[in-house]
Amino acid sequence: MLTAVCSTFPHTRVSGPEPSPPSRFADCSRLCTWCAFLSHKLLLGQQYYSPLRALSPSSLPNTTTSSPTPTQPPRNKAHKKSKRKMAVLKVKFTKNKRDKLAQVLWVLNWVSVVTGIILFGLGLFLKVEINKRRELMSDREIHSVPNMLIAVGLIACGINFLGGKICYDCVDTTKFLRWKLLMLPYIICTFFFTFCILVGALMCYTMRNELEESLFLGLRDAMRYYKDTDMPGRCFLKRTVDMLQIQFQCCGNGGFRDWFQIQWISNRYLDMSRREVVDRLRSNVEGKYLMDGVPFSCCNIYSPRPCIQYQITNNSAHFNYDYQTEELNLWRQGCRQALLEYYTQIMQSIGLTVLIIWLFELSVLTGVRYLQTAMENVLRQGDPDSESDGWLLENSFVETARTNFNIIKNLGKCNQIDTTNNGDPNIDVPSTAHYGPDNVLPKQIPVVS
Amino acid sequence: MALMKVKFDLKKRVKLAQGLWLMYWFAVMAGVLVFSMGLFFKIELRKRSEMMDNNESHFVPNLLILMGVLACGINAFGGKICYDSLDPTKFSKWKSVLKPFLVACLIFNVLLFITAFLCFSLRLALQFTLAEGLRNSMKYYKDTDTPGRCFMKKTLDMMQMEFRCCGNENYRDWFEIQWVSNRYLDFSAKEVKDRIHSNVDGQYLMDGVPFSCCNPSSPRPCIQYQVTNNSAHYSYDHHTEELNIWKRGCRDAMVSYYGGLMNTIGALVLLVTALEVGVMVGLQYVNTSLTTLVNPEDPESESEGWLLEKSVKETFTDIMEKMKAMGKGNQVEEGGEAQAVATVS
Numbered sequence: 001m002l003t004a005v006c007s008t009f010p011h012t013r014v015s016g017p018e019p020s021p022p023s024r025f026a027d028c029s030r031l032c033t034w035c036a037f038l039s040h041k042l043l044l045g046q047q048y049y050s051p052l053r054a055l056s057p058s059s060l061p062n063t064t065t066s067s068p069t070p071t072q073p074p075r076n077k078a079h080k081k082s083k084r085k086m087a088v089l090k091v092k093f094t095k096n097k098r099d100k101l102a103q104v105l106w107v108l109n110w111v112s113v114v115t116g117i118i119l120f121g122l123g124l125f126l127k128v129e130i131n132k133r134r135e136l137m138s139d140r141e142i143h144s145v146p147n148m149l150i151a152v153g154l155i156a157c158g159i160n161f162l163g164g165k166i167c168y169d170c171v172d173t174t175k176f177l178r179w180k181l182l183m184l185p186y187i188i189c190t191f192f193f194t195f196c197i198l199v200g201a202l203m204c205y206t207m208r209n210e211l212e213e214s215l216f217l218g219l220r221d222a223m224r225y226y227k228d229t230d231m232p233g234r235c236f237l238k239r240t241v242d243m244l245q246i247q248f249q250c251c252g253n254g255g256f257r258d259w260f261q262i263q264w265i266s267n268r269y270l271d272m273s274r275r276e277v278v279d280r281l282r283s284n285v286e287g288k289y290l291m292d293g294v295p296f297s298c299c300n301i302y303s304p305r306p307c308i309q310y311q312i313t314n315n316s317a318h319f320n321y322d323y324q325t326e327e328l329n330l331w332r333q334g335c336r337q338a339l340l341e342y343y344t345q346i347m348q349s350i351g352l353t354v355l356i357i358w359l360f361e362l363s364v365l366t367g368v369r370y371l372q373t374a375m376e377n378v379l380r381q382g383d384p385d386s387e388s389d390g391w392l393l394e395n396s397f398v399e400t401a402r403t404n405f406n407i408i409k410n411l412g413k414c415n416q417i418d419t420t421n422n423g424d425p426n427i428d429v430p431s432t433a434h435y436g437p438d439n440v441l442p443k444q445i446p447v448v449s
Numbered sequence: 450m451a452l453m454k455v456k457f458d459l460k461k462r463v464k465l466a467q468g469l470w471l472m473y474w475f476a477v478m479a480g481v482l483v484f485s486m487g488l489f490f491k492i493e494l495r496k497r498s499e500m501m502d503n504n505e506s507h508f509v510p511n512l513l514i515l516m517g518v519l520a521c522g523i524n525a526f527g528g529k530i531c532y533d534s535l536d537p538t539k540f541s542k543w544k545s546v547l548k549p550f551l552v553a554c555l556i557f558n559v560l561l562f563i564t565a566f567l568c569f570s571l572r573l574a575l576q577f578t579l580a581e582g583l584r585n586s587m588k589y590y591k592d593t594d595t596p597g598r599c600f601m602k603k604t605l606d607m608m609q610m611e612f613r614c615c616g617n618e619n620y621r622d623w624f625e626i627q628w629v630s631n632r633y634l635d636f637s638a639k640e641v642k643d644r645i646h647s648n649v650d651g652q653y654l655m656d657g658v659p660f661s662c663c664n665p666s667s668p669r670p671c672i673q674y675q676v677t678n679n680s681a682h683y684s685y686d687h688h689t690e691e692l693n694i695w696k697r698g699c700r701d702a703m704v705s706y707y708g709g710l711m712n713t714i715g716a717l718v719l720l721v722t723a724l725e726v727g728v729m730v731g732l733q734y735v736n737t738s739l740t741t742l743v744n745p746e747d748p749e750s751e752s753e754g755w756l757l758e759k760s761v762k763e764t765f766t767d768i769m770e771k772m773k774a775m776g777k778g779n780q781v782e783e784g785g786e787a788q789a790v791a792t793v794s
Contacts, residue, residue: 229668242665304593
């Protein structure tokens with residue numbers, strides 16, 4: 001009788017009715033099928049009793065009130081009570097509500113596909129922006145953020161596409177059976193995936209330090225190679241730096257004084273026969289032609305007077321000029337600061353967008369979870385048009401965490417060698433398996449030697 | 450003898466009306482496009498009105514804006530007529546308006562064509578305006594302390610850097626004006642006094658250019674002072690040096706920028722004119738096909754549609770005769786009045 005009723009519920013597992021952790025498997029390679037079993041156990045807890053709920057005296061008056069195993073009944077009843085009380089955020093669903101939820105989730109999943117594309121686009125945009133000025137940045141880990149966004153965007157598209165398909169099929173209970181096994185792993189995967197989105201958003205905000213370091217080194221090298229317009233591979237650095245200073249209205253790395261410390265005029269254009277040039281070259285250790293002058297791209301267009309770019313610190317070289325008070329002559333901001341601000345602005349907007357997308361994905365995931373639990377309960381009850389409950393977690397957080405922990409602990413035990421024989425696997429230890437209801441050892445077959 | 454006669458049955462008429470209604474919606478969007486192009490061009494002109502001495506003519510962008518608005522209105526009206534032409538009862542109220550409307554469409558198309566032509570010819574006018582305007586702007590480059598002109602330096606510098614040009618026709622224009630303000634000239638220095646005395650107007654002229662003329666692609670640091678003096682700089686020959694400062698004049702650069710813009714706008718307006726002519730022809734066919742029903746009571750009967758009732762020559766002579774008759778009509782009346790007055794008295 002019991003098995004007949006059990007067989008009407010196609011999802012029922014007939015293999016493991018006991019509540020204790022699964023017995024040790026000799027062969028751990030059966031982990032794949034075990035994972036599905038495990039995932040059901042993790043969050044559904046002891047729902048394997050639910051078919052038996054239908055067998056309780058109230059619903060089936062004809063059946064005997066005997067329970068499947070002697071240890072079941074008190075536990076079942078107590079468990080039923082505790083289940084009712086402790087499910088997290090339970091909501092009742094009528095057939096109409098379920099259908100509506102499925103339809104809404106279908107639409108939302110498609111919207112999520114679009115947001116996945118948006119994420120991908122944002123990552124691509126950031127990558128292009130960073131690549132545009134890769135000559136001014138030294139090789140660092142800054143490409144990890146746009147790459148992460150691109151990957152997350154693509155995966156989001158895929159996951160939400162699948163979610164949309166699942167929700168579309170959820171309206172029909174027969175089609176739902178196709179997806180039943182897959183749904184819980186799907187929800188768990190999506191839950192962990194939303195963490196990835198969150199990480200992506202946070203990385204946008206933390207990228208600043210990496211970027212500053214990269215810009216500092218990159219700009220320093222770019223300024224050093226400013227004069228090397230005859231060396232292949234570096235011949236465009238002068239133009240790049242000049243255009244950067246003109247466009248971002250900045251001068252040097254931290255300020256215009258950085259140009260005083262490097263030689264930015266190539267030796268090809270220095271007249272070595274002149275005394276002044278030779279003096280300058282000799283006056284410093286490395287033999288560099290240093291001067292208190294800056295390139296023309298540092299000139300501030302808002303200055304009322306023609307640009308003073310040579311002998312900047314020498315007040316007497318120019319009429320009516322005091323370099324301490326002169327503020328509009330050259331750009332005062334350093335290019336590192338200017339570029340940092342520019343990129344920080346981009347990344348803050350991207351980070352905000354990604355956070356909003358994360359919240360949206362989380363809400364869609366919650367809806368899918370409710371739909372899944374509601375559909376499973378409907379199937380359990382047998383009548384596709386009846387009301388059912390949907391919840392986030394069957395037991396409270398504490399219970400679920402405890403059961404998960406136990407399962408993971410026992411999963412670990414699967415890999416361990418039995419240490420009761422002092423680690424020696426060769427000693428023959430009689431097993432404690434049950435051999436049927438009478439627990440009689442099978443007859444030993446005499447070995448013919 | 451009708452021009453381009455076509456036979457219509459109900460199905461064909463309905464298809465024509467529907468297709469025409471769709472085309473009218475495209476034409477409305479084209480009208481919006483023309484309007485926005487006129488607006489865009491107006492903004493671009495205003496952005497650099499300082500370079501043109503605030504003297505530039507806004508006639509063409511204003512005309513484009515007007516044409517765009519008119520196109521929207523006319524095409525929306527035409528679309529309504531087309532929509533109503535499917536229903537004979539609704540169409541009857543438009544019948545009297547249709548002929549004048551078609552004449553108005555024709556005039557509008559001619560105006561649109563003239564606008565496109567004006568767009569292409571604007572280039573010449575712009576050249577003169579720019580030449581004059583740039584010369585005056587360069588004169589005021591140094592007047593950063595004069596209210597009303599204090600931003601001329603910044604505007605000119607930004608323009609030279611953006612358009613990659615130097616001076617009016619070329620960089621030598623800077624040699625002919627004083628672009629360094631007297632506030633920054635040390636009049637006690639001998640060199641300065643010599644320079645000022647050396648020319649009639651007492652201006653400080655030199656062979657130097659502002660920093661915004663510098664070319665960032667140059668391999669060497671920019672040489673902006675003593676540009677023509679080869680001995681002042683090591684390994685420098687100003688005749689062969691091409692990358693040092695921008696060689697192009699700003700007038701040329703801006704004329705080609707605006708010219709390119711006007712060519713694009715003119716081409717688009719021509720396309721819009723073609724579309725408008727198309728919908729006008731379609732409307733004429735709808736009109737004639739609905740007025741020549743074989744059986745006026747039966748909306749499903751066959752009919753004919755044409756472009757012109759008679760051939761082109763005959764239509765033309767008809768119009769001329771009508772106009773002559775109108776003129777004679779006035780004269781005869783006058784004569785009649787005089788006679789009447791004469792007989793009375």
